[in-house]
Amino acid sequence: MKRISLFIVLMIISFGMDAQTSIYVRHDASGSNNGSSWTDAYITLQSALSAAISGDRIYVAKGTYVPDNEVGGTGNLFKCFQLKNGVSIYGGFAGTEDLLTFDLADRDFSANETILSGDLGGGNNVYHVFRHVSISLNNTAVLDGFTISGGKATGTDPNNKGGGMLNSGTSSANGSSPTIRNCVFKNNQAAQGGAIYNSRYCNPITNNTMFVNSTASDIGGAVFLIRNNASFYGCTFQNNIAQASGSAKGGGAVYIGTSVNTEGATFTNCTFLGNTVNKSSSGARGGAIHASVNPGFLTITGSVFSENEAEYGGAVYQNCGNYTNRLSSDIIISNSSFEQNDALYGGAVFNDGHNTLLTNCIIRGNGSTQQSGGYYSRYASSESKIINTLISGNRSALHGGGAYFNSDSTGIINTTISGNFAGERGGGVSMINGSKIGIKNSVLWGNTGPEGNQLWLCSNCIADIDHSLYNNGAGEVFITSGGAVNATNSITLNPNFVSPVTPTSGNTPNTIGNYQLQTSSPAIDAGLNSHLPSGITTDLLGNKRIVKGSISSGETIDMGAYEFAGDGSVYYPFLISNRTQLENVNNNLSSHFKIVNDIDLTDIIYDKALIAFSTGTGAGFEGTKFTGTLDGDGFKIINMNINGGTNNYLGLFGNIGNGAEVHNLLLENCSIAGDQYVGSLAGRIDGVNPLIDSIQCAGTVNGINFVGGLIGSITGPTIMIRQCASSAQVNGETYVGGLLGSNDGGTLERSFALGNTGGISYIGGLTGDNNVGTIANCYARGNATGVERIGGLVGENSNSGVVTNSFSTGQVNASGSFNGGLIGNNSSGTISNSFWDTETSGKTTSSGGSGETTTFMKTQSTFTDAGWDFAGESTNGNNDYWNIASYLNDGYPVLAWQFYPPTDSIAGNALEFNGIDEYVNVGNNESFDVGNVLTIEAWIKPGDKSTRQGIFSTSFTNSAGAFRLEIGSANGGTKRVAVYGINTWVAQTGDNSYINDQWTHIAYVRTGSGAGTHTIYVNGIPQALISDSPYEFIDNSSNKVIGSGTSGDQFFKGVMDEVRIWNVALTQQQIRQNMYRTLNGNETGLVSYYQFNVASDTKTNDNISLNNGTLVNLDSDAFKASTAPVPFISISDGNWINTANWQNGQGYPVHAWSRVKINSDITLEENKEVIEVIINEGKNLTVNPLYDLIISGEGEN
Structure with a gap:
């Protein structure tokens, strides 16, 4: 690929x-x-x-x-x-x-x-x-x-x-x-x-x-840098020699000498191979690099050091630091590997007095004939750190097989030291001359040395071990008189590495062994999060550093260099936090996966599908289908760009097969182009029992045949597509649909498409054709354009294909035959209880379905009389698939799953605004200067007002750097949630993101000032954004306001409660966990918190007391008894359906952030996680032993 x-x-x-x-x-x-x-x-x-x-x-x-x-x-x-x-x-x-x-x-x-x-x-x-x-x-x-x-x-x-x-x-x-x-x-x-x-x-x-x-008779075999600031990117240094004609000299490839802090060198993605300093020269130093930084800096990133030789520091020697008191230190080595280097002292690295920051590195298979096969450090202060690093397979003839510390105070954090060998002392670590080493969140296990397999300490040396795993058995730790090991909160059990190597004199140095954690490892979720320095977010493999490793635990860091990222099983799926891990799904196409954060694919163009791609260029699929599961957990894949040319089977997946499941994923700003079988999610799905559930996509999809906004083609009678949506613009030639290019036998239910479609034949707003398939409770709003077999919903319905309880409204433009407002052509299929808008479609005929005027299409009885199941009525069932209101979906019916309104409420007040001139002035305290990292939350119950309405604004007037969080007709849309800067739509959702007269929780999270740093949540669900632009937020010294925009008629109409301003970017989990509960007011990063519970004619209090608000054109009558759903409290006659699918009375799915009420006996027949379960008196909840119920919140019942 x-x-x-x-x-x-x-x-x-x-x-x-x-x-x-x-x-x-x-x-x-x-x-x-x-x-x-x-x-x-x-x-x-x-x-x-x-x-x-x-x-x-x-x-x-x-x-x-x-x-x-x-x-x-x-x-x-x-x-x-x-x-x-x-x-x-x-x-x-x-x-x-x-x-x-x-x-x-x-x-x-x-x-x-x-x-x-x-x-x-x-x-x-x-x-x-x-x-x-x-x-x-x-x-x-x-x-x-x-x-x-x-x-x-x-x-x-x-x-x-x-x-x-x-x-x-x-x-x-x-x-x-x-x-x-x-x-x-x-x-x-x-x-x-x-x-x-x-x-x-x-x-x-x-x-x-x-x-x-290249050769230097003195120092710097290839390059000599003295008192400058040189940069090397993607360079290779190979077989260079420094003869080092004097003591304490070297640099087989590079010598660096500096005298002030601003002098130094930067090496990025470089390779150092087989460079040498003449070992016969006394004090020959730095087989690859000798850095005499005194003071100054050396930065090495993403580089490889292999087979370099010297007397001190087989790969790198650095000396004479200035002991700067900062984590960034004067020597920074990150994301680099040191393998098969050799020296007398410090086979890989010799640190002589520097504050060194070594992060995400591999020191493996290096050797020394004296001390330290891997890392040697002396005279470094406690600001020197080794983090997220693997030290393994190194060999020292004498002391410190993995690492050696001499009068040193280096800190070791989330590092794995294992499989190292020393001929005399300290197979893992050796310490002398009063060294004091802090070992945190680390693993010290499986090393070998005659005196102290893991650790050897001479007198006056101290090892402080906290939240770490180490072997303290007989012969494992050797302490001479006056030395000490202080261990707290630590584990002495086998870490259960995937494939460790027992080191011996004969098999070291080596570069083998896998020191990742297995499912059964006691090191999983056993570290302390606060030990990891801020700014370090990934482990040695680039995986998200702090994740939920156990099905029954929270997000706690693991011990060692590797965060447990799952084993691909149902209970421990492989965790995906970056592009590389997403692509690596190809290595285990039948396993289980879970996405743990948004993934941005900006700056990458693929020519094949990312996962399960076709290895050939023919019409038939050549490759392996995806048959595992992928849980998006509500996160986004952003800016996926596939330009496949004449390639087929294009999308996130090329082909999805038997038993595969893909859930809860947003595909934002996709650009997919190819030949046949093209879609945002998948080019094709075929096989037995695949399930695609709760997927949304936006962007453009272009191809020739079998082109769909979400999926190019599905083939098979047991394929289920449900609760999916596409707003992608889709173009092709044949079998083109807003959601599916072609449905051959599958079931499509409770899904919709908003984008326009265009082609030649078999063109539909929802799907190009429906052959033997079933379409139920679906709709399409986009225009369909082509020549023949063009329909607002389906281009052709054939061979017992079923379309029921569905509608379309888009314009149908066709120059040939077989075209209709709903169905272009129906051949031996069944269309029932389905409708199209005769006015907006421009079509008075259809090969099936009922044509209605716009007025009747926006009238609930049109549909309930045909048997549609709507919220608020029980004649047609209690699944409540549909909802309708004049302010929702432009007045047409909408699927209930698009919104998650809770039902119960808190005692207290909320604040009602008239939408004409009322707002709250909350001043301009410096605490509001949150910069470009922030979160704004509010519960809103909007009234019937179609124009733009401000929720929170940093200025009452347009001024430089100001912005506002608003709802309404953003950028000409309908019921959008948006963020507007001066002349810039910073971020905005699609239409109909909320329901008037219904409580909705909105949150805007921003992690920076660039594009791709914005997320808008509606009821805890991240929304696909149709605008995502860079914008610099600047404090403008203006008063901030609640309930108004920055100009004109931008006043909020409705009721508002629980307004929260943060100077931190909340995670999706934090938003979900807190949205249904009140806060204490002392949470980290909370700047202002308005519950509107203190009623007066002039004021509303900030619970933190920094930014109390002044009511403008409001009085105490505006304080109303709140019905906002905070917290989610049990009531005796709750309307929950008591079935094993855990859905509430209005058909809204239960999620991990839900609180669940049970009012009758129920048996749980699936794995489920919720915050809280409330069981009514006298009722029973039984959990099938094959499944787990996880209750992750507070105050469990």
Whole structure:
């Protein structure tokens, strides 16, 4: 499955050809050699450089080019190239490309290697292939696509530095900081920096470049950085050598020296392989990197260190820190791996006095012949941390197989140390010279050492162990006189790793073993959340760090580097918190999965389905279907973009098969395009008993055949699609529908589609065709356009297909035959109790169904007389599938499951607003300066007012940075919940998101100022957003108001209660848990809390007492007895249906955040989690032993 990064695409486009002057270089050009074309190209690079001015680009054909410009001296040794500001030089061309159309990304560097060589022949080599000394070079000087080799800086200073490139300066005004990308530096030599030397004031940016086989007779085998700020992205350092001709020197690949905090180096996504510092040299340090940061910084992210060697720090040596008092420290190493490195001391990393932050790293399979096979640290303060890291399979001939601490105070948090070996002391950890180590939320188990398998402490050393798992049995912990282990809240049981390795002298170092937790591990949910530093949200695998690991527990962090992410079983589904985990569903297509947070797929374009994709390009599915379960838990997958071209079976799933279930998921802002079987959720579903339940999607879907807003095609008599919705715009040629492209035998119930559909034939507002299938209690509101077999609901209904209790209202546009307001063509099917709007559809005929005027389509009796089951009537049943009101769904019937109104209420007051001029001024206390991370909640019971109505606004007038949470006709819509900034719709739901005269809980959560940071909840359900825009909230020193917008007639009409303002982003679980209960007023992050319980003619109190409100045009008569559902209290005659499907009297599903009343005997025949269960006196609840009832709230009954 191919993924394309939009960032990379945009980057390549930005480098595309333009109207600037192009200069050509080709060593064998036979023309006039004036640089105007490949034929007339210059034959030397120096000629092109001499002719180039700022803004020009030089294109160089394959071949070898040598410098002929003498700088800094005379003779061959001083010949070099020099880059120019504003001039970009590109290599890697065959010398025949049409540069007006050729894309630089298509260069073949292997076939068209373009070499800039310092080898002049006859044993003569230049000092520097490039020499930039005090020439004020900046990042607009670009070198791209070359091999730089043969530089030998063997002279005296500065001609002993940077054989490939010398960058130096004496001030910030004359430093040299070029941009280097897509290059190879190989076989260069110098005393310092065999390939590149960067002095102070020189800050090059180096991307996607290799440094190979370079040698320094002193330090910095490939690169020497002294007192600058250089950056390396996606670079490889391989087989470079620093001879280290003196003590305490090194840096087989890179040497870094700094003197102030702003100096240092950054390495991102780099690889260090097989670099060496001469071990025979006393104190040889840092096989890959020697950082003498004194003070300064070193940042390493997403990098790989393997097979590097030195005496101290086989991969990285860092020394002489400034002990800054901050978690970010002066050395940051994150998301990186250290494997098969070797040293005398510190096989992987030697930290000599730094405050180091090591997070999400793997230190595995490294070795030492003295102390510490893995990590060695001395003199670090308690600000030094190792977090979310695996230390395993390391071997030390003497002490500290995994880690060694000398006069050190490093903290170890959520780290797993296991499978390490020491020849003498401390198989896991060894501590000397008064070290004091804090071990929290960590696992220390399964290490081997003759004295102290897990831990060895000398005198005056202390290990404080809290909420951790460690082996304290005989021979596991060795403490000399004066040492101590202080263990609290810890576990001494086997952690039950997936596949640990018992270490021995013979099998270490090794990189094997799986130290993730199994289902039975006692380390699951056994840590302490507060031990994890803020800002760290994922574990070593990138999984969400704190999740609910046990079916009967809350969200508590696990011990060790890995958060238990499920085992794929029904009770412990695999947990999905990011894109990678979502894609990894392909590894276990028959297992059970659960999404635990929103997943944003921005900047990724797929060419196949994300899950269960077809491996071929034919019409038949070639691959493995998804047969497991996926519970979206109400979360969203945002910005899914699939551009499949001629590929088939496209959507989140390519094909869903036997027994699969997908529930409770929102697909927001999808863009899906392909050939056949195309939908937001799935291209196709076939097999026995698949269930798709409570899925909503929005966006665009385009294809050729079998194209649906949600699903392209379903085939099978036992497929169930229920309570699903699509607002996607859908286009294709044949079998095109707003929800389904084609229904061949399945059942579609209580679902709807709002988007327009277009094509040629078999086009329907809901589904293109219904063949042998059943459609019940569904509707479509979008327009359907095509040639033949076009229907407002179904294009063609055939072969005993059933359509019942359904309606459509969209315009039907057809130029051919077989078209109708409801059904385009009915062939041997049955249509009953179904309707279409003859006025809005433009059709007075249909191949089935009853046509009614708009007035009758908005009249309940039209439908109840036909047997439809509506809330508030019992003649047609008690399932209450439908509801209707003039202010809901534009007055047409609406499915009851779209809304979850509770029934019981709290004693107390609410505040009623007239919608004309009444509001509450709550002032401008500094506590309202919540910035761009916030939550606003309210219970509202809106009256009959169709215009925009403010719930909470940061200003009574439009002013810079102001915003308001509002309901009503946002952006021309109907009954939307929206957030409006100045001239910007920041976020808004679709139409009909609430019901007038009915209590609805709304919440707006914002995690930042960019797009994708907004969530709007209605009754605890996250809504698909039709607007999601960046907007910076700015405190405008204006008074904040409740019940009004920022201009015009934006006053709220209705009743409001429980208004809460937070300066934190509440999670969905927090919103659901708290929406039906009152607060104490001291909750973390709660800024203001209005219950409207204190009635006076002028004031309403803030329960926190910071922001009491002044009533404007209101008086005490506006305080009404509240009927808002807070808390959800039992009443003796509650209207709950007492059946095993746990639905209340109005047909609303019971969720994990519900409180349930039971008024008769009931047996539970499924797994269910709720906040509270209330059983009436004399009644019995029986739970089938095969299932579990989890009560997760407070005050259980």
